[in-house]
Amino acid sequence: MSRPADASGPPDTARRRLRRWSLLLAISLLVGIGLILIFLLVQATNNRLLYERYYARLFVVNVVVAAVLALVIIWGIYRLWLRLKRGKFGSHLLIKLAAIFGLVGVLPGLLIYVVSYQFVSRSIESWFDVKVEGALESGLTLARASLETQARDFGNQLRLASASLEEVPDALVAVPLDQLRSQLGATDVNLWSGAGRLIAGAGQSRFQIAPDRPSAQMLRQLRAQGVATQLEGVDEEGGVAGKDASPPRIRALVPVRARSIGLTGEPRLLQAVQPLPTALVSHALAVQEANREYQERALGRDGLRRMYIGTLTLALFLSVFGAVLLAAVLGKQLATPLLMLADGMRQVAAGDLRPKVVLRGRDELVGLTRSFADMTQQLADARASVNSSMRAVEAARAGLQTILDNLTAGVIVLDHAGVIQSSNPGATRILRAPMAASSGRSLAALPGLEAFADEVQAQFAAFEGERSEHGLDHWQKSFELYGHAAGGMPSDAVSLVARGAALPDGQRLLVFDDISEIVSAQRAQAWGEVARRLAHEIKNPLTPIQLSAERLEHKLADRLQGADRALLAKSVHTIVEQVDAMQRLVNEFRDYARLPTAELRRIDINSLVAEVLHLYGGGGDDGRHAADAPVRFEADEQCPPILGDAQQLRQVIHNLVQNALDASEGVAPAAAADAGVLVRTQWQEPVQRVRLSVIDHGHGFPEAILKRAFEPYVTTKAKGTGLGLAMVKKIAEEHGARVDLSNRVVDGRIVGAQVSLSFEPAKAVA
Incomplete structure (x- = not known):
């Protein structure tokens, strides 16, 4: 399988990945800081105090961030220029992508900046209009007039309601006061004496230890106008005074006349407090605040213009720099898979089919790298399979060649x-x-x-x-x-x-x-059949011929004299001699054709050879040889017993020794130690065989005879029948032995022949 990019092992890849992530983190941090600063600048424009207090610092920080982003962009452009100068693959693509993304980010940003600049400049001028200022002044006057009208109405209502208290004595005034409070919608209604003593009260003030007394200003207004009203919790312009001031309300003070006879005649004052309507107060407050801000901004319109344009410019710089930087990053992200593909293709073209790096992601380019990695892996697997097949073919070829060679x-x-x-x-x-x-x-x-x-x-x-x-x-x-x-x-x-x-x-x-050996075996079989037939057909007439010749000599010898008698004796002797020769030949034919089945018994090969060679003067009872004997025997005492037929093996040893003596006859040896025939036994430990070798020092065998030496009637001797080696091979086959015949060559010259038989040792009896 292909490896993911983050699982690659090489240190260079890990360093590049760390550098890339560090760069992305730094860029993200700078962009985040820039966005936060822009947000703070925007918030500062809505708060003059905040603007005047922190705008300079925010502006400096924004400029620093913009400068850092500009340096990063310059550094990226420099790296792109270096890549282009070095001719690296993908440089033109990166530049094009950066230019496209940069133009996409810069051109709309510049267009929006120009439009926004014109809009801000003209909008700020349009804010400060005479009509707007007049409308705000009228609104503020209207709010003040509404509050004053509300206060006069409440004072008039309180004066009319005070008539119901004129005939009520002080001791019974509490209940009418409470009814009056409910009727007027007031929060507090108090009845004061002319000396400033509280006679009775209704509302929240009755729970107070020292309720608010009528002020001197209200008393003067009461004496002057008959009704005194006062707006509390509202400043001079008709707005709410502040959070710590009393809630907006109307305080009214009217006199209560006394008409009853039983009264003392001391004047009494009725004071009531009514809250102002919430909607009216809110509208007044809004008008007041709008007018205040309008006046403030009218005084600082040039600074406001600079603030908005500065904020807009900083936002443009940050957006443009961020767009260019994002273009470089995104361009690199788009070009990275292509660069990886190009590098992978060069590696594949060079024969490098190692697993390729695969990027994480789900887009088409990342999928293309994954497909390329899979294709490379398949090529590697195919090449491995081909190499394995080639090795198998080479192994099969080597095996076939080994078979052919053997x-x-x-x-x-x-x-x-x-x-x-x-x-x-x-x-x-x-x-x-x-x-x-x-x-x-x-x-x-x-x-x-x-x-x-x-x-x-x-x-x-x-x-x-x-x-x-x-x-x-x-x-x-x-x-x-x-x-x-x-x-x-x-x-x-x-x-x-x-x-x-x-x-x-x-x-x-x-x-x-x-198939020469097969043909030779067929010939041997055919000669065996011929020998059997010849032995049968020739043997019977030989005895009558010999007897007839001897009878003729017996009958005619006395009748002949001199030369005739000598001729008769010679002729009869010749006939008898030839009949004997033919008799021996027939016996050999018979023995070859009717070789009995070997009776295998445990035999000490050294003792058997010594026994046979004793007939040739080549060894004593102990198997040792005499130095001057024509036949020498070298016995290996480590030879184990073998399974064999003693009678047939004696015939084999006799035939081989006789042939060796015949071959060595008349040949002068190279050294005195080489005279005669050497019979040797050896125990061959590596192959677990007992080897019997008969070595002569004659002329060796011609090349044509070596191949057919074991065939019947193939011989190099003038008087030989050619059945000796044939009998040896036949007996060796009966014993499961291997027989070899070869010439002995020294310095390129034939110095004799060697016949060897290899026997398997007899198994030990349990």
Whole structure:
């Protein structure tokens, strides 16, 4: 699977990621600070006190933030210029993206700034109009007049209501006062004496220890106008005085005349307090506040214009710088996947199919990097699969080559013209030609193989002509090769069975095997049958012939004299001698044809060899050899017993020693120590075999005889029958032993021959 970007291990990637996140965090922090400062500036414009107190500081901080953003933008532009100068992929794309985002952010910002500047300048001038100022003055006058009218109305109502108290004595005035308070909607109604003593009260003031007495100003107004009213909780312009002042209300004071006879005649004063209507007070307050702000801003219109334009300019700078910076960041975000794709493509083109980095996200470009990483992984898997398949093919090819190299059969791949494409060591061994060095040469160009190559080509031509018609998949034929190993002697023949088949691309497969040993075995079997028949057909007439010759000599010897008698005796002797020779030959035929089945028993090979060699003077009872004996024996005391037929093995040892003595006869050895025949036994520990070797110092065997030496009637001796080695091989096969025949070569010269038999040791008896 592809790796996520944050799971990449290389230190450079981690450092780049840390640097990128640090930059984004710093930019976000600066933009956040700038937005907060703009917000504070906007809030300051609505509060003159706050504006006058903190505007300078806010303005400086905004300028610093704008300067930092400008430096960051300049640094980013410098880096883009360096990338463009170095010719890095994606530089033009980053510049285009930054320019697009920058124009998208700057041009509308400039347009809005120009329009806003004109709007602010003209709007501020339009705020301070004579009509507006007159309207505010009229509103303020109207609010004051409304409050005064409300106070006069309340005073008149209180004067009319005071008539109901004229005839009520002081002791009974409490109940009428409470009724009067409810009638007037007043909060407090108090009745005072002329001396300022509270006679009775209704409302909240009765719970007060010292209720508010009529002021001197109200008393003067009462004497002057007959009714005194006062607005409390309202300033001179008709607005609310403040949070700590009493709530807005109307206080009225009227005299109460006394008409009853029983009264003392002391004047009394009726005082009432009525709250002002909330709506009226709110409207008055709004008019008052609007007029106050209007007057203040009218005095500072130039500063107000500078404040708004400055705030607008700072907002423009921050927005433009933020837009450009955001353009660079977003452009980098858009270009990063493309850069990763380009780098990954260069790596893939260079053969690097390691897992690629994948960015996190769900947009199409990130998905493209993920798809590219998946494709790269699939390519890597495919290449690994191909490499694995190639290794498997190479292993199979190596295994096939090993099999071909170890096949006893010969294998040759030819093209349609008979040119050798490849071969195995078996072909070199069987054909006795340098096949590996002859690759690329025609088979017919190799010495001694011309006829064989022509016959093979003819077989392939016939096979290709008949394959489509008869559905054949191969052809097979036997061949005899002559003269390529021993000077063209007919006896030096190699029997081959060859098999041919077609390969792809017009190539041809030729497989052949040396069946000379099989042919030799068939010949041995045939000679065994011939020997049996000859022994049967020839043996019977031999005895009558011998008896007849001897009877003739017995009958005619006395009748002949001189030369005739000598001729008769000589002729009869010759007949008898030849009959004996033929008798021996027939016996050998019989023994070869009727070799009995071996009876295997545990045998000490050293003792058996010493027993046989005792007949040749080559060893005593202890198996040791004499220094001057024609036959020498080197025994390996570590040889374990073997399973064998003692009688047949004696015959084998006798035949081999006799053949070795015959081969060494008349040959001068190179050294005195090499004289005679050497018989040796060896225990071969690595292969667990007991080896019996008979070594002579004769002329060795011709190359043509080595291949057929174990066939019946193949011999190099003038008087030999050629059955000795054939009997040896047959007995060895009965014992499960391997027999080898080879010439001994020293310094390129044949110095004798060696026959070896390898026996398996007898298993230990439990």
